[in-house]
Amino acid sequence: MTFSYFATVARGLESIAAQELERLGAKEVRPDFTGVHFVGDRAMLYRVNLWARTIFKVLVPLREFYCPNSEILYREVQKISWDKYLQPHKTLAVNSTGGNQKLNHTHFTALQVKNAIVDQQRHNWGQRSSVDAENPDVLINVHIYQDRCILSLDSSGTSLHRRGYRQAMGKAPLKETLAAALLDMAWDTSLPFLDPLCGSGTLPLEAGLKALNIAPGLFRKKFGFESFPDFDKQLWQKLLTEAKNSQIRDLKGSISGSDRDPDILAQARSNAERCGIADQIKFTQTELSQLEAPADSGVIICNPPYGERLGDPQELGALYKTLGDIFKQRFKGWTAFVLTGNKELAKKVGLKASRRIPVYNGALACTLLKYELY
Known part of the structure; x- marks a missing residue:
């Protein structure tokens, strides 16, 4: 039926x-x-x-x-x-x-x-x-x-973006659902993935769950449909078992995240432990200016602050310029995506975007900028 x-x-x-x-x-x-x-x-x-x-x-x-x-x-x-x-x-x-x-x-x-x-x-x-x-x-x-x-x-109860694994969060984290959508738009799981401004790790963690075929609902304690009078417990247990058995053991391409803040990286590692994928994702404390490419090619996705909730737009110009310089100098062969809600800051990257994809981060109109790095 x-x-x-x-x-x-x-x-x-x-x-x-x-x-x-x-x-x-x-x-x-x-x-x-x-x-x-x-x-x-x-x-x-x-x-x-x-x-x-x-x-x-x-x-x-x-x-x-x-x-x-x-x-x-x-x-x-x-x-x-x-x-x-x-x-x-x-x-x-x-x-x-x-x-x-x-x-x-x-x-x-x-x-x-x-x-x-x-x-x-x-x-x-x-x-x-x-x-x-x-x-x-x-x-x-x-x-x-x-x-x-x-x-x-x-049928869901609490919003599905609340996976249940992310108890530790930075100041302005992406919703898991938006992170997953950005990965859908930008990344093939066979390629190395890097978020150079990873915060509490939402993008690398969602990348890991996707690449290892781990159902995000496995971390939740309860769904709304479990209280429906027609709830079929046997069917639900069958689907849970299928999901657990369909997980992939090893990544095809490396997944990594870096940040300058050791405390926020500790949150990212704690979240990765809760996902059961801490041994699959590499988190490193790195100043953006010291960042090096972990492979010859791959995909970068990052969500730098753009002055709406974090940072002063005037001071952030230097961050965006450094981002563009590092992309140019050290990431030839990669494709980079930058999510921003500030057009003036985006210009500071100093690279020509090959695509501009409109995206909403909550109520804020943003753009996902794609840069082909040759």
Whole structure:
């Protein structure tokens, strides 16, 4: 039996996520704004949650309906038989996005949906579910757009970018999902990979998981679908076993990261230990000016500070100039990618970009610059 699902993704990464879903075997894949529609069976729902690297959440739509105001929202939510999805002894939370003229406050919209559900429970059972905003058994998503509402079950729970391995973080780390998307755009796993400004290690770690075919969901303690009434534990255990057995033992190309800060490198190594790949990734304390190519060819991806959350844009000009100089002098035969949200700083690299790929880092419009180093 097949069902329709909706994967939420970061703005601008819809096509990357669609390609990933197709590789995982999803059918009728259709990108939309900040998400991708797809069709699959229950095993596909579990597999996408376990394996997807670029997706935030997988929603299971229950109903779409006309919804111009709060009264109609309450009434339509009550038309759903909630005992199919939520027993009174299970906790719930409601997450709301979007809005319209009358439903313009997400907290109020979520409250209205919650009230409709628990009022139905009280009427039918004489008792109701408690709200647990942090770790609910069942998380419900309500999305309002113009005069339409889509009500869905959240099969993921906490966002899938929270893999579970990264307990130690630097000041402005990339989301794991964005790091995975950059790797999809820029890197072939057979080539050496280097992040010369690796911070707490997100890019090298995501590269290692990808190259060794390690499912990112293996580090998570729980998924939302495990609390669904129709949860198939035997099927889930089968998929977990398949994922563990499909891991690759050795890298085809080296993966390394460097940074000048020994404390932040200690965080990167700690995260690598949690992934179980500490022996596969080389982290070195290196000043950028002392950086040397670890191989004759390969791919560099880095996310230098660009003054939005870290550093002064005036002072960062020297960093970008050094980056460009090191690329030119010591990385002939390599391809470099630099993610930046500052066009003026990008000019300081002093190299002509062969491609400029628009990317969003959260709400910030950025560019992934590609440099062919000959």
